Amino acid sequence: MQFSVKLAVLLTSVLFLSPGQIPRADAQAGASALQGGGMINRLLQKTGVYNKSRTGTTPSFVADPAWPATLPHSWQVGQIGGLYVDRHDNVWVYNRARTMTNVEAGLVQAVPGATNAQGQSVNGIGQVRQNGFGADCCAAAPAVMAFDGNGKLLRSWGGPSDPGFLGGKCREVDGCIWPNGEHGIYVDHLDNVWIAGSSGAVPAALVPWTTNRAGGDGFILKFDRDGNFKLRIGGTPTAANSNDTNGGLNGTPNLFQPADMVVDPKTNRLYVSDGYGNRRVLIVDATTGKYIGHFGAYGSNPVDDAAASATGGWPEDYMKGNHKPAFFRTPVHCVKIADDGKIYVCDRGNNRIQVFDGKDQNLGKACANPDGVAGRCGYVAERMISAMSYTQPAMPGTAVSMNFSTDKAQSCLYVGDNTNQTIYILNRSNLQELGRFGRNGRMTGEFNWLHQVSLDSKGNVYTAEVDQGKRIQKFLRYGPLGCSGTGSETVGGVAPENK
Numbered sequence: 361m362q363f364s365v366k367l368a369v370l371l372t373s374v375l376f377l378s379p380g381q382i383p384r385a386d387a388q389a390g391a392s393a394l395q396g397g398g399m400i401n402r403l404l405q406k407t408g409v410y411n412k413s414r415t416g417t418t419p420s421f422v423a424d425p426a427w428p429a430t431l432p433h434s435w436q437v438g439q440i441g442g443l444y445v446d447r448h449d450n451v452w453v454y455n456r457a458r459t460m461t462n463v464e465a466g467l468v469q470a471v472p473g474a475t476n477a478q479g480q481s482v483n484g485i486g487q488v489r490q491n492g493f494g495a496d497c498c499a500a501a502p503a504v505m506a507f508d509g510n511g512k513l514l515r516s517w518g519g520p521s522d523p524g525f526l527g528g529k530c531r532e533v534d535g536c537i538w539p540n541g542e543h544g545i546y547v548d549h550l551d552n553v554w555i556a557g558s559s560g561a562v563p564a565a566l567v568p569w570t571t572n573r574a575g576g577d578g579f580i581l582k583f584d585r586d587g588n589f590k591l592r593i594g595g596t597p598t599a600a601n602s603n604d605t606n607g608g609l610n611g612t613p614n615l616f617q618p619a620d621m622v623v624d625p626k627t628n629r630l631y632v633s634d635g636y637g638n639r640r641v642l643i644v645d646a647t648t649g650k651y652i653g654h655f656g657a658y659g660s661n662p663v664d665d666a667a668a669s670a671t672g673g674w675p676e677d678y679m680k681g682n683h684k685p686a687f688f689r690t691p692v693h694c695v696k697i698a699d700d701g702k703i704y705v706c707d708r709g710n711n712r713i714q715v716f717d718g719k720d721q722n723l724g725k726a727c728a729n730p731d732g733v734a735g736r737c738g739y740v741a742e743r744m745i746s747a748m749s750y751t752q753p754a755m756p757g758t759a760v761s762m763n764f765s766t767d768k769a770q771s772c773l774y775v776g777d778n779t780n781q782t783i784y785i786l787n788r789s790n791l792q793e794l795g796r797f798g799r800n801g802r803m804t805g806e807f808n809w810l811h812q813v814s815l816d817s818k819g820n821v822y823t824a825e826v827d828q829g830k831r832i833q834k835f836l837r838y839g840p841l842g843c844s845g846t847g848s849e850t851v852g853g854v855a856p857e858n859k
Contacts, residue, residue: 407805407835409785409795411855416794416845418772418785419765419819419837423805427834428511436464436498440824440832442545442555442620443812450514451507451814451822453832454545454555457500457521458569462487464830466495468521471568484520486567503542504553504587509816511834517587518555520569525587535592535609536581538571541617544580544633548623548646552590556580556618558636558691561598572596578615579608580632593630593649594618602638602663605651612649613642620694620706620761624718633695633705639663639688641695641705641716643724653724657688657707659716659737660729674710674757675750683747685710686730694761698770698788702740708757711747713775715740715791743791746852749779758852761813764788767842774813774821777852781807783821784851785843792847796855797835798823805833 407423428451431437442454460468470481470489480488487494503519518525519538530536539557546554557577563570579594594608594615601607607614616637623630623646630646634654640663643652656663668687671677677685689709696704701718716723716738723738734740745759758777765772772794773786781800784793798807809827816822819837 409797410857412795413847416847418794420839421835424834425804428507434499435501439826441542443824445814445816446547449816453505456542467499469493474568484569529587536589539577540572544620546621549625551585553583558617600637602640613651631695633692636691658729658732659739684732706759711758712744713759714742771842776810776813778810787843793851794847
C-alpha cells in the first residue's frame, strides 16, 4: 500500500502537472483520489510484469496513459515505422503519414490540380476532397518527430506531409529520395539521424505524396537532427540481391527494403538489417557508406537468396525437422549493438534472435557456417522466440524489435513479439525469459501490432505500433534497473496467467 501511494504521487505529477507546478498537499490529495478509485492498482495489474521467474529478478513497469502530450496543429500520426531514444533521452518517432485513414486525415486538403481516375479532387494521400476538407480533425504530422521524456514535442520535419521539405532540405539532385514506406529510425553518437524505407516497389496507385517513383526502397538516408540531408546509401532496385556490394549511389551497396540500423561508435561501422527483401546484415562505413562486409544467419557469407526462397515458410521448414534454418528468413527486422560488442539480430521470419561477436575478425567476411556452430564466422548464440507462433502471411514471425536495459552490464534484453503482442524480459547473460509485459489489445499497456521497443537512460521503455495500432506508449520503470538469475529456456508460449 505504501508503494502504491508513492506511485500515485508520482503519477499525479507525471500525468497531470509538470514537476514543480503542483503543491505537495494537492499531490497527496491527488494520490488519495487515484488510490481510492483503484486507478493505480488497475494500472499496475494491467500494465505490469507477469509470468515472472521465481529465481530471477527484473525491473517493474507501469504504463503512463497520458504520454505523449497532445500534438500541435491538430496533427495525427499514422503507423509508426520507427522509434529510438537517443543519448539525450529524446524519443525519435518515424511516422507513416500516408497510412492515415480518411477519417483520421480530415484536415488534409486537396492538392491543387490533383484528381483521381473519376476526375475528383484528392489530397496527398489520394482521398477525395471534392468539397474541401473532410472533417474537423486531423492533419498529418511530419514524418520525423522528437519528444522529450515528458512527451513534449521538440522538433519535427520530413516526408511529404512536411510542406517544402521535399525539394528543399531533401532534393533528389543531391541524392535525397524519400522512401515510400517509412521504416526504422536511429540517432547515432554524433546526433546524426538515420532513416530507412521498406517498400518493395513503386505503388500501383500513384498519389500526390508518392515519393520514390523509380523502384523499391533500397536505401537509407542520413540527416542532421534538424533534417538537413547528409548522405544516401543505396538505390532503387527491383529485386533482392543479398550479396550486392556497390550497386548503389556513388558505389555504395544497394539495399532492398532495409528495416533497422545502428552505428558502432568505437569503429564507425554502420550495421543495417537488410531486410524485408534481402536476407543479411550489411556493414558499411558510417561516413562514406562504402562497403565493409555483410553476413547472413550464423555469420555465413555469401547469402544464398535462391535456396532460402525455395524453402517456403518457417512452419513448413520446422515440420520437416529443420529447426535451425541456415539463412535469415525475411524480414531481418532489427540489429542492435551492446556495449560489450555483441550484435543482436531479429530474424523475425524464423521466430528467433541471433547473437554475433562484433570483435570477431571473421564476421562479415567470406565464411560458411550452415550448421550454426558457435564460435565460427562470428556467430555466438541464438534463442527461439515463441517458436510455434504462426500467423503468416498477415503477420510473419515474432521477434520484431529488441533493446537493452541501461545498467552498466545491460543485463536485460527486451524482445518485442508482434504476433503475440508482448515484450519478453530476458537475462542477457543466459537468454532465459524472466518475465514479460504487455498483452494483445487496444487499451493502455496493450499492443496492436507492436513494432518498436527502445529505452531511455532511466530504464523507461517506449513502444510503437503499426497496422491499426498507430501509437507510441511509455512504460515507467521502478524497482531494479537490471536483470539477474535464471528463468525459462523456452521464451514464449501461453503464460499461466492467460490460461
